[in-house]
Amino acid sequence: MTKTCSKSTFFNLSLTGFLFLLILLFFPGFINEIYSQSPFKIVIDAGHGGKDPGRPNKSGIKEKDIVLKVALDLGKKLENSGNEVIYTRKKDVFLTLRQRAKIANDFDADLFISIHCNAFHDSSVHGSETFVYGLHVSDANFNVAKKENEIIFLDGHYSDDNENYSPTSTESLIGTTLMQEEYLDQSILLASFVQQNITKDLKIRNRGVKQSRFWVLHNTYMPSILIEAGFMTNPKEGAFLNSKKGQIGVSNSIHKAIEKYKKAINYSKTPIANSSIKEVVIYKVQIAAGKRRLELKPYNFNGLKKLSRIKDGALYKYFYSSSNSIDEIKKKKKYARLNGYGNAYIVGFKNGELFEVDWQDLFNINS
Numbered sequence: 001m002t003k004t005c006s007k008s009t010f011f012n013l014s015l016t017g018f019l020f021l022l023i024l025l026f027f028p029g030f031i032n033e034i035y036s037q038s039p040f041k042i043v044i045d046a047g048h049g050g051k052d053p054g055r056p057n058k059s060g061i062k063e064k065d066i067v068l069k070v071a072l073d074l075g076k077k078l079e080n081s082g083n084e085v086i087y088t089r090k091k092d093v094f095l096t097l098r099q100r101a102k103i104a105n106d107f108d109a110d111l112f113i114s115i116h117c118n119a120f121h122d123s124s125v126h127g128s129e130t131f132v133y134g135l136h137v138s139d140a141n142f143n144v145a146k147k148e149n150e151i152i153f154l155d156g157h158y159s160d161d162n163e164n165y166s167p168t169s170t171e172s173l174i175g176t177t178l179m180q181e182e183y184l185d186q187s188i189l190l191a192s193f194v195q196q197n198i199t200k201d202l203k204i205r206n207r208g209v210k211q212s213r214f215w216v217l218h219n220t221y222m223p224s225i226l227i228e229a230g231f232m233t234n235p236k237e238g239a240f241l242n243s244k245k246g247q248i249g250v251s252n253s254i255h256k257a258i259e260k261y262k263k264a265i266n267y268s269k270t271p272i273a274n275s276s277i278k279e280v281v282i283y284k285v286q287i288a289a290g291k292r293r294l295e296l297k298p299y300n301f302n303g304l305k306k307l308s309r310i311k312d313g314a315l316y317k318y319f320y321s322s323s324n325s326i327d328e329i330k331k332k333k334k335y336a337r338l339n340g341y342g343n344a345y346i347v348g349f350k351n352g353e354l355f356e357v358d359w360q361d362l363f364n365i366n367s
Helices: 002-026 029-034 062-080 096-104 139-154 158-162 170-175 179-202 235-241 245-264 327-337 359-363
Strands: 039-045 085-087 111-118 128-133 206-212 224-231 282-288 309-313 315-323 347-352 353-356
Touching: 002 128, 039 062, 039 096, 062 085, 062 096, 062 111, 062 235, 111 245, 128 179, 128 245, 179 206, 179 224, 179 245, 224 245, 235 245, 282 327, 315 327
Parallel strands: 039 085, 039 111, 111 224, 128 206
Antiparallel strands: 128 224, 282 315, 282 347, 309 315, 347 353
């Protein structure tokens, strides 16, 4: 009896291994499909370029060259960490602000990082600062934004592309849409990590995270920051930024900040097995959808816990609870509706695909 059982077990294991080998031979993409997950997508924007050298300074240092070297080094680090990276420029070419924003939006990036260096008439001024888009800004921050926005006037097609838009007028900067405001929390979080790292690692003065009306930040539809790594007009800081050591140091600080940010928003590279191996249906309660990526914290969802999120096209979809029991998930749906989500409804995940279970409930809230 024992020997027979052993042979049977051996035969079954051998057959399983043989079948698995056939799958590998004839369906090489199968394993990749099982463990596939969209990589974290980042657009790196080296400021200025081509006929636009960047902020003027007496030392003759060219901002466009410094930030390009930082951007390329940062991109390599991010790619080695498993991220998908696209550059607005990889060589000394001129791009309009509109083109830079379009690259980020077409790529449907998770982050937009614009890298710059600062300048000021007083050479004693030093330190790094990172900007996010915002309307509530000081006059000083507004003037910084106007200087960066003046790149639009270098575009030979300015009048065609921008119609009556003036990048240095308060009315134009306020009068356009406020899509970037949706990502303000995430942008501030990333910016704070960048500032902390540059200060700690490079011993550069922390001038803080600030809001300003940068055109390129305003027109990108994802968390976005603009880094002023330091002042080229400060002799010591300018020399550091113009050195290989300084450029690698800045890219290291930004890279560590991005990886820390990914952890903070609960992004995980852990592969998720495709349920085609074993068909399992999981039910969840969909409570919201929108373009804004929210942290999965109870305070963002009326106190609800056990939250999850997926990105479907341009929208983020948010779910409450999870169960393979339809009866259990109906109770959770009722609880979600009692807590402010009157249109909450049940969805299912089968073979990794989302499907609606009771979309009719959208029209029958009291069910």
